[in-house]
Amino acid sequence: MSVYLEIPQLDQHFPYRMLVNDGMTIVYPHWHKEIEIIYAKSGRVNIGLDGKVITLEEGEMIYFASGQPHYFLASPESVRYVYQFDLKLFDESVLRKNEKNSLFSLFEEGQRHSRYWSEEFAETMRGLLLELFELENNESPGKNYFILALLYRLIGECYRFLPKQKIVKNKKVPNAIQQKETLQRLNKVFDYIENYYQEVITIDDVARYVGFSPYYFTRFFKANTGQTFMQFLTEYRVNQAQFILGNEKLPMAEVAEKAGFASVKTFHHVFKGAVGHSPLQYQKMMSYLSS
Secondary structure (H helix, E strand, O other): OOOOEOOOOOEOOEOEEEEEEEOOOOEEEEEOOOEEEEEEEEOOEEEEEOOEEEEEOOOOEEEEOOOOOEEEOOOOOOEEEEEEEOHHHOOHHHHOOOOOOOHHHHHHHEOOEHHHOOHHHHHHHHHHHHHHHHHOOOOOOOHHHHHHHHHHHHHHHHHHHOOEOOOOOOOOOOHHHHOHHHHHHHHHHHHHHHHHOOOOOOHHHHHHHHOOOHHHHHHHHHHHHOOOHHHHHHHHHHHHHHHHHHHOOOOHHHHHHHHOOOOHHHHHHHHHHHHOOOHHHHHHHHHHHHO
């Protein structure tokens, strides 16, 4: 199973779960189709998102839309609450009435970080998440009804008050990932990347592994991720490098090799172009965040 694609172990009949992670629970770059909300209960939580690191201050929240790559760096003396749920919990064919956007679009186009929400909306969302936490170890009758009621309230509040992003980026992993067959085929590609990203990979190699012709594979991958395969592979390697730089103290030559770059020179050029900082500058920034 690919690390880059995560399939949370949710109850298929009630696809929701809540986790509590401490700051030393680091999570490699990954994405999933479920919505994920993070609440920084205490301390500062360092999250890799959209090619940069976001520090979630205590009391702040952030969510990841379906298919949005993210990862967690070491965040000493912090605790985060993690909420994951599948949008199939909500029957839009029955519930959607005056809403212009689908649930998928609501979260895709919304402003993810609570720092940019109104105080009233942020306080409401914080209260709902804390109520969900209180229910986690409560096994009294009606538990799932209360959970569902809070999630429905959360969705309603988002429809009313979640601000939109000023600029909506093109989705890298579009709605097609929710289709089982496509998801399985993409997962096979991600398995290959995970196993061989430290080596030289060609389109012919991965197409042969998946059982496609290079031409068909190129079209399939671009249609279902929004990127060419080589763009995706480069981004994957940059994400791995960011994770290594944020969690290990290694020479740049070793970081480049572990992340799959052919040379330190190539690594420096590609990393700086993608992140905006040199690998060494980024490593120093991460050391400061973790201190």
